[in-house]
Amino acid sequence: MKKSLLVVSILFALALTVAARPGTILLNAAGATFPYPIYSKWFDVYHQKNPDVQINYQSIGSGGGIRQLQAGTVDFGASDGPMSDEQLKDSKFKILHFPTVLGAVIPIYNIPGVSGELNFTQKALAGIYLGTITKWNDPEIANANSGVKLPGSDIVVVHRADGSGTTYIFTDFLSSASEAWKGKVGKGTSPQWPVGLGGKGNEGVAGLVKQTDGSIGYVELIYAVQNNISYGKVQNASGKFVKADLAGVTAAAAAKAKEIPDDFRVSIVNAPGAAAYPISSFTWLLVPAQISDGAKRDAIKGFLKWMLTDGQGYNEGLSYAKLPKPVVDKELKAISQIQ
Amino acid sequence: MTAAATTLQHAAPPVSGPRALIQRLRHGDEIAHLLTLTFAAAILLLTSMLVWELWVNSHLSRAKFGWNFFWTQTWDPIFDTFGAAPFIYGTLITSIVALSLAVPLGLASAIFLSELAPRKISDTVSFLIDLLAAVPSVIYGLLGIFIVVPLMRTWLGPALIATLGKLPVIGKLFAGPNYGVGFFTAGIVLAIMVVPFIISVSREVLLTVPREQREAALALGATRWEATWQVVVPWARSGIMGSVFLALARALGETMAVTMVIGNDPKISASLLHPGYTIAAVIANEFTEATGDLYLSALIELGLVLFLMTFILNGLARVLIVATERGGGRPA
Amino acid sequence: MNRALLLWRKTLNIVMLTLTGVAALSVVSVLFLILGYLIWHGGTSLSWSFFTQLPKPVGETGGGMANAIVGSLKLLLLAAVMGLPVGLMAGVYLAEFGGKTFSFVVRYTTDLLNGVPSIVIGIFAYSLVVLPVKHFSTLAGGFALGIMVIPITVRSTEEFLRSIPNTLREGAMALGASKWKTIATVVLPAASGGILTGMLLALARVAGETAPLLFTAFSNRYWSPGWGQPIASLPVMIYTYAIAPYDDWHRQAWAAGLVLLGLVLLANLGCRLVLNRGGAVRSV
Numbered sequence: 001m002k003k004s005l006l007v008v009s010i011l012f013a014l015a016l017t018v019a020a021r022p023g024t025i026l027l028n029a030a031g032a033t034f035p036y037p038i039y040s041k042w043f044d045v046y047h048q049k050n051p052d053v054q055i056n057y058q059s060i061g062s063g064g065g066i067r068q069l070q071a072g073t074v075d076f077g078a079s080d081g082p083m084s085d086e087q088l089k090d091s092k093f094k095i096l097h098f099p100t101v102l103g104a105v106i107p108i109y110n111i112p113g114v115s116g117e118l119n120f121t122q123k124a125l126a127g128i129y130l131g132t133i134t135k136w137n138d139p140e141i142a143n144a145n146s147g148v149k150l151p152g153s154d155i156v157v158v159h160r161a162d163g164s165g166t167t168y169i170f171t172d173f174l175s176s177a178s179e180a181w182k183g184k185v186g187k188g189t190s191p192q193w194p195v196g197l198g199g200k201g202n203e204g205v206a207g208l209v210k211q212t213d214g215s216i217g218y219v220e221l222i223y224a225v226q227n228n229i230s231y232g233k234v235q236n237a238s239g240k241f242v243k244a245d246l247a248g249v250t251a252a253a254a255a256k257a258k259e260i261p262d263d264f265r266v267s268i269v270n271a272p273g274a275a276a277y278p279i280s281s282f283t284w285l286l287v288p289a290q291i292s293d294g295a296k297r298d299a300i301k302g303f304l305k306w307m308l309t310d311g312q313g314y315n316e317g318l319s320y321a322k323l324p325k326p327v328v329d330k331e332l333k334a335i336s337q338i339q
Numbered sequence: 340m341t342a343a344a345t346t347l348q349h350a351a352p353p354v355s356g357p358r359a360l361i362q363r364l365r366h367g368d369e370i371a372h373l374l375t376l377t378f379a380a381a382i383l384l385l386t387s388m389l390v391w392e393l394w395v396n397s398h399l400s401r402a403k404f405g406w407n408f409f410w411t412q413t414w415d416p417i418f419d420t421f422g423a424a425p426f427i428y429g430t431l432i433t434s435i436v437a438l439s440l441a442v443p444l445g446l447a448s449a450i451f452l453s454e455l456a457p458r459k460i461s462d463t464v465s466f467l468i469d470l471l472a473a474v475p476s477v478i479y480g481l482l483g484i485f486i487v488v489p490l491m492r493t494w495l496g497p498a499l500i501a502t503l504g505k506l507p508v509i510g511k512l513f514a515g516p517n518y519g520v521g522f523f524t525a526g527i528v529l530a531i532m533v534v535p536f537i538i539s540v541s542r543e544v545l546l547t548v549p550r551e552q553r554e555a556a557l558a559l560g561a562t563r564w565e566a567t568w569q570v571v572v573p574w575a576r577s578g579i580m581g582s583v584f585l586a587l588a589r590a591l592g593e594t595m596a597v598t599m600v601i602g603n604d605p606k607i608s609a610s611l612l613h614p615g616y617t618i619a620a621v622i623a624n625e626f627t628e629a630t631g632d633l634y635l636s637a638l639i640e641l642g643l644v645l646f647l648m649t650f651i652l653n654g655l656a657r658v659l660i661v662a663t664e665r666g667g668g669r670p671a
Numbered sequence: 672m673n674r675a676l677l678l679w680r681k682t683l684n685i686v687m688l689t690l691t692g693v694a695a696l697s698v699v700s701v702l703f704l705i706l707g708y709l710i711w712h713g714g715t716s717l718s719w720s721f722f723t724q725l726p727k728p729v730g731e732t733g734g735g736m737a738n739a740i741v742g743s744l745k746l747l748l749l750a751a752v753m754g755l756p757v758g759l760m761a762g763v764y765l766a767e768f769g770g771k772t773f774s775f776v777v778r779y780t781t782d783l784l785n786g787v788p789s790i791v792i793g794i795f796a797y798s799l800v801v802l803p804v805k806h807f808s809t810l811a812g813g814f815a816l817g818i819m820v821i822p823i824t825v826r827s828t829e830e831f832l833r834s835i836p837n838t839l840r841e842g843a844m845a846l847g848a849s850k851w852k853t854i855a856t857v858v859l860p861a862a863s864g865g866i867l868t869g870m871l872l873a874l875a876r877v878a879g880e881t882a883p884l885l886f887t888a889f890s891n892r893y894w895s896p897g898w899g900q901p902i903a904s905l906p907v908m909i910y911t912y913a914i915a916p917y918d919d920w921h922r923q924a925w926a927a928g929l930v931l932l933g934l935v936l937l938a939n940l941g942c943r944l945v946l947n948r949g950g951a952v953r954s955v
Contacts (some may be wrong), residue, residue, distance in 0.1 A: 161603030163628025198603025447694030475879030
């Protein structure tokens with residue numbers, strides 16, 4: 001009995017070591033969590049159309065994606081924030097940025113007795129997160145919401161505990177909205193928050209906000225849509241209060257599309273235009289300019305081409321905005337830079 | 340005849356140097372000794388390599404901040420200022436809370452399961468408790484968020500503030516505001532996570548105490564409790580302490596569950612109900628996103644600091660054991 | 672005898688014993704609550720597709736974690752093969768052979784190793800096994816988990832070997848057995864119950880670890896052939912799914928938690944069966 005069990009276990013263990021089918025191209029990628037839903041969809045669909053190509057993407061975070069790409073442990077990366085000049089200079093090899101989708105970050109809140117949509121001015125959001133605005137009935141908030149009775153209770157601020165691209169986009173916006181924020185805290189994936197509780201992931205932030213009376217937090221648009229969480233309007237550069245939706249995000253991108261640099265590294269927060277949603281952002285795939293493995297190179301180029309054409313059709317179904325046409329055209333041309 | 344031959348060989352005086360070593364190695368015992376020694380040494384090697392890696396990879400941060408790293412309270416990845424103080428504080432506090440809850444409860448349960456409970460029940464319960472060690476910490480974190488945090492916010496927190504919060508000195512430990520997340524909540528979740536270790540190992544060790552010890556005490560007129568507390572438990576003391584060490588180590592290094600219920604606010608505060616942060620939690624939260632060599636190096640230095648803390652705490656605990664050695668333990 | 676003192680002692684006896692019962696009851700009920708919650712949430716989300724399908728992208732129902740289940744099995748196997756022998760041998764050394772100072776150092780170091788946060792062990796394994804070859808692999812994940820298995824195994828092996836009374840050892844030696852023979856054929860089997868508990872506890876603990884796998888085994892959307900590719904595992908999938916915004920994924924996370932527990936249970940039962948547990952020397 002014991003012996004046969006041992007034999008079975010050994011056979012089982014050996015069976016687990018089956019080798020890969022030849023001809024399959026295995027690509028590993030890592031990075032941003034923000035676009036993970038759409039990426040997983042794309043890679044899956046692409047695999048069905050091209051069964052030889054397996055792209056394994058893991059959302060370990062934008063910073064992780066950049067680091068693993070530099071270390072050579074992944075074939076390409078993804079990031080919610082473009083690499084900085086310094087990072088590109090320090091990089092051992094040239095890296096190309098390819099915008100993939102557009103997304104938005106929205107403010108969510110939980111105020112007992114207040115059920116409608118609140119308007120947030122840029123100063124209000126910055127003040128709340130700086131800790132200078134501490135009560136809900138502060139004039140900065142009250143004046144923008146004339147019909148609403150706001151309580152005098154304390155604002156409980158919630159932010160992300162883990163480093164994240166969502167935070168990068170939000171702090172990018174706060175930096176452009178407030179000189180004080182820019183000087184004191186700055187933009188990044190893990191800033192030193194002046195006040196507030198940290199939740200882990202979008203889920204953590206939403207959970208804390210849901211449970212805590214008088215709280216405010218920020219999450220990705222897709223997350224709020226998927227979970228039916230109500231969110232507020234944010235004032236854009238033109239002074240209008242805009243509620244985040246796909247049209248508003250695309251408007252923000254389109255406004256900046258003309259000035260988009262050749263390496264596609266641009267921030268579109270606080271974009272001009274009446275319809276633009278101010279807390280929007282591109283998210284990028286980071287691809288090495290030189291790929292020595294021919295099969296992998298062709299696979300990546302093939303995927304990029306598909307992503308920019310057919311792939312974009314899947315965006316809106318998952319609450320991501322499509323890339324504006326001028327950007328797509330520019331990117332298709334840029335694919336040839338991958339040698 | 341071979342027996343006689345070997346005896347004769349061993350009777351000859353050993354040749355010095357390598358010949359002697361080889362001759363000794365013919366002994367199964369020597370081989371066993373050497374073999375097990377090698378494995379034990381391998382652990383030392385592994386740990387040294389770990390510390391070496393931590394040391395080397397944190398040199399940027401050590402060079403820049405020096406000793407100030409220990410008491411700087413700022414943690415600013417954007418402006419590149421890093422300090423470990425809030426995290427050291429959080430790690431210590433949550434571990435102390437966790438052990439204060441887990442050790443009495445765990446030991447009491449182990450005593451019950453080993454001394455009083457019928458054998459079948461004791462075995463089944465113990466088996467199920469062992470299983471709980473396999474529950475991923477993420478799940479403990481989720482349970483913490485769904486159950487412990489609301490409990491803390493709506494009932495336990497206010498209760499503590501209203502009762503213990505009113506007392507003179509320790510009242511400061513239980514002051515508002517109370518969000519549900521914080522040091523105490525993390526301590527509770529940690530306690531739940533480490534109590535299986537304490538119960539499991541302590542129970543097994545208590546079961547190995549020789550029957551004669553118990554019987555001798557009872558024969559001398561001790562009550563059941565006295566026999567247990569004054570004879571059986573001290574006999575198993577080193578095993579129980581071992582389980583507490585396991586629990587402490589787990590509490591110090593726990594990441595996922597803690598970060599979900601502690602509020603992740605790098606501040607030092609007297610109140611246990613205030614949000615805080617631990618070393619393991621901040622490393623887990625920020626390591627994947629950290630770009631920038633100084634940032635990374637600071638995170639790794641935090642890992643080194645935790646190592647140092649474990650070193651010191653273990654040392655203190657051992658001193659404590661030696662100091663309380665009244666001779667009631669099992670002969671070494 | 673002093674009547675009052677006797678009464679006091681008797682009362683104390685009943686009070687303390689009841690307290691231990693209360694403690695045990697409360698701890699056990701909390702722990703059972705957790706198990707129950709997990710079984711309830713996980714059980715209602717289990718389906719045949721969970722065990723047979725690969726993960727599906729967001730929005731599509733019917734995905735499963737087949738690759739993660741196999742992945743966890745492979746990783747645990749590696750961890751056991753790499754870590755358990757080291758732990759066992761070191762424990763034997765500490766209990767049977769050790770010199771005073773060296774043993775102290777080894778014990779201390781083992782406790783230190785136990786306290787290292789799992790993510791730091793992951794980082795260590797990353798720099799040792801992943802960076803040099805520039806890719807994530809199952810081996811790296813197994814290595815990281817193997818390191819974590821060692822301390823618990825060492826501690827419990829040593830404790831339970833020590834708990835074997837010397838009379839047993841002396842008896843064997845009196846019959847002519849050499850030291851290593853005594854250990855191998857008398858002491859170890861006698862302590863096997865406790866040692867096995869320790870090993871299973873160690874494996875159970877690493878079965879649920881996420882952080883060390885993030886940088887070593889990475890994870891994999893597909894099947895992972897051989898031992899040199901990234902591989903999916905249940906804890907990492909639970910982590911990814913639990914903090915995502917999709918209800919379907921949450922349900923799968925609970926189901927995965929339950930399956931993980933089930934795996935550990937099976938391993939537990941299987942080992943006890945094969946090694947015929949019951950050989951522990953108990954005095955009661």
